[in-house]
Amino acid sequence: MVCEGLTSGWLDDITPDMSVQAIAKLMDVAERPEGFTLTEGTEDGFLWNWETGMTYSAISCYRARRGPAIKARPGRASPLPLHRLQRLPLIRRSSITHRHTSFPARRNRMAPTAAEHHHHTRKAVGLAARDASGHLSPLAITRRSTGDDDVVIKILYCGICHSDLHALKNDWKNSRYPMIPGHEIAGEVTEVGKNVSKFKAGDRVGVGCMVNSCRSCESCDKGFENHCPGMILTYNSVDVDGTVTYGGYSSMVVVHERFVVRFPDAMPLDKGAPLLCAGITVYSPMKYHGLNVPGLHLGVLGLGGLGHVAVKFGKAFGMKVTVISSSPGKKEEALGRLGADAFVVSKDANEMKAAMSTMDGIINTVSANIPLTPLFGLLKPNGKMVMVGLPEKPIEVPPFALVATNKTLAGSIIGGMSDTQEMLDLAAKHGVTADIEVVGAEYVNTALERLAKNDVRYRFVIDIGNTLDKAAATTE
Numbered sequence: 001m002v003c004e005g006l007t008s009g010w011l012d013d014i015t016p017d018m019s020v021q022a023i024a025k026l027m028d029v030a031e032r033p034e035g036f037t038l039t040e041g042t043e044d045g046f047l048w049n050w051e052t053g054m055t056y057s058a059i060s061c062y063r064a065r066r067g068p069a070i071k072a073r074p075g076r077a078s079p080l081p082l083h084r085l086q087r088l089p090l091i092r093r094s095s096i097t098h099r100h101t102s103f104p105a106r107r108n109r110m111a112p113t114a115a116e117h118h119h120h121t122r123k124a125v126g127l128a129a130r131d132a133s134g135h136l137s138p139l140a141i142t143r144r145s146t147g148d149d150d151v152v153i154k155i156l157y158c159g160i161c162h163s164d165l166h167a168l169k170n171d172w173k174n175s176r177y178p179m180i181p182g183h184e185i186a187g188e189v190t191e192v193g194k195n196v197s198k199f200k201a202g203d204r205v206g207v208g209c210m211v212n213s214c215r216s217c218e219s220c221d222k223g224f225e226n227h228c229p230g231m232i233l234t235y236n237s238v239d240v241d242g243t244v245t246y247g248g249y250s251s252m253v254v255v256h257e258r259f260v261v262r263f264p265d266a267m268p269l270d271k272g273a274p275l276l277c278a279g280i281t282v283y284s285p286m287k288y289h290g291l292n293v294p295g296l297h298l299g300v301l302g303l304g305g306l307g308h309v310a311v312k313f314g315k316a317f318g319m320k321v322t323v324i325s326s327s328p329g330k331k332e333e334a335l336g337r338l339g340a341d342a343f344v345v346s347k348d349a350n351e352m353k354a355a356m357s358t359m360d361g362i363i364n365t366v367s368a369n370i371p372l373t374p375l376f377g378l379l380k381p382n383g384k385m386v387m388v389g390l391p392e393k394p395i396e397v398p399p400f401a402l403v404a405t406n407k408t409l410a411g412s413i414i415g416g417m418s419d420t421q422e423m424l425d426l427a428a429k430h431g432v433t434a435d436i437e438v439v440g441a442e443y444v445n446t447a448l449e450r451l452a453k454n455d456v457r458y459r460f461v462i463d464i465g466n467t468l469d470k471a472a473a474t475t476e
Contacts, residue, residue: 120144120243122152125472126180126250127444134168136444138472139178141246143254151199151260152191153207156465158248159184159274159434160444162305162367163390165451167236171392176236182248183209183234186263186273187465196257204263206424208276209234209414211245211259223416225259249444251468261421264428271433274305274459275424277414278434282310282363283423284415285386286317291361294318299362299378300340303330306365306388308435308458311338316430322359324375333457344378346370352378359383369393372409373401381405386412434459440467442474 120142128139146152164181166172185207189199199205213220214230225231232239235247246253263272286292291314298314300307301324311334314321322342323334331343344351352374359378367389379385384407397409415423427433435458439447447460462468 122252122254124251124253125468126246127441127468127471128178128180128246128249129168130178132168132170132175132177134165134448136168136249136448139180141180141250143246143252144241144243146191146193146254147256148193148195149256149258150193150254151189151196151205151257153185153187153205153253153255153260154190154465155185155187155248155250155252156463157186157270157273157438158182158462158464159277159436160447160451160460160462161274161277162451163277164247165448168448174236176244179236180246180249181235182250182462183207184273184276184278184461185234185248185253186269186276187252190252192257198257199260199262204265204269206261206263206269206273206276207234207248207253207255207259208261208280208420211237211253211255212240215258223418225416226414227416249441249462249464251464258417261417261424264425267424267428268433270438270461270463271436272424272427273461274434274436275309275427275432276420278305278309278459279313279427279432280415280420280423281388281412282306282365283313283426284419285363285388285410285412286310286313287419288412289361289384289386289410291319291363291384291386292317296320296360297322297358297380299324299344299359300365301325301346301362301375302365302389303327303334303338303458304365304454305434305456305458307363308338309432310363310365311340312430312432313427315339316426316432322355324362324378346374357381361386363388365389367391369395372396373398376401376407376409379405379407382407384408384410386410388412434461436461438463441471442467 122143122145124141124143126139126141127136128141129136144150160182161184164183167175167181168179187205189201189203189205191201192199210225210231211234212230212232213225213228215225217228217230219225219227232245235245237245239245261276263269286298291298294317297320298310299322300310300314303311303323303325307323311321311323320342321340322344323330323338323340324344324346325331325334326346328345328348331345334340334343342355344355346352356377357380360380360383362375362379362383362385364375364385364387369391372385372395376385382405387410401407402409414420437456437459438461440463444462447456447462450456451460
């Protein structure tokens, strides 16, 4: 017998090689049920003693006792349905007092605290995909009630990121449906919780790629919430209350104030919205890899949603900027409209040879698998290439291309919240915004089709405030 009143475990698929961390992701361990007693393989405590020999049967016992929807049948227990496994949160740092012993908090484990148990009572509407076709149509949803640290935002604009397309189509094999995408959110504050000090009703604000983190690990303490193991994405992620997050293709959102940024007065919301993903994605590596120094030579590989913003930030930093592209037709736009200093056609051997060893760094925004060795040749000794695009297949890097002249290949993903606010403030000061095409909610599916063909210069932005309700009403 593994536990009082129970004769079997709960999840038949647990295997001996499964890590404790993997099992933790399947379990909600915020509190211990009344009358609970462990009888196998543990001390009096609970999961704070995983590493010291807690048995799978003891873990199984706890979940089976705690989960009212799980009913054991003779000889074996009913496995938890897959959709419930996907919605269970990680363990949150807290002080958990058991019946006999109080155990110290562990970092980076997430489950809802008492303050985060919110009812989802706010009615909203969003544009949702029901399956991997990616087709969007209106869906009535609920958002959580306002917590003490929450900011309630009426969404006015939301940018369409290329990653939205990947998520909608389940290209990364981790999509949860129904899915409401969107992580370039711009809007207006309508309400704040009692502990909120940075924002008030009427403020112009934004929400980017994440809406929560553990807020206690080393990365969070240093302002790099984007590196937190417990980072919760704005959509297609599991929030601390166990619900799946819905993104900005919707009428409103409720977000912890730490993950809300303020739009400077000088920045238009529609043109500023894409900066919450595209802007911080290129700004952060430029800052932390020293590619923001006046007079240095920056290469921008790819002239799309990310690349065109990288060009603008490079010029704002006072750098010489060269666009590297396989499309000769983009030269006039790069030099004329975006202000780049030079343009190199990557397929032209003569142009590539002329640019050899001239660049201090390259921001690689390309998501296709392309040969990198010729591009390393453009870098000076000690030069850096930072990848912000995500090719679908592994990249090939001949070691000699890096070792011979001490070059660096690095990667970067979005940025922390303080850096995101810093980016917006600098962008407003220098007039950096995204080049956009504003579309109505009724046009979103067509916009996604065009995006798949790279038929946009350079970012679609949905006019949520003026068109979403109308689009939803016409489909009811």
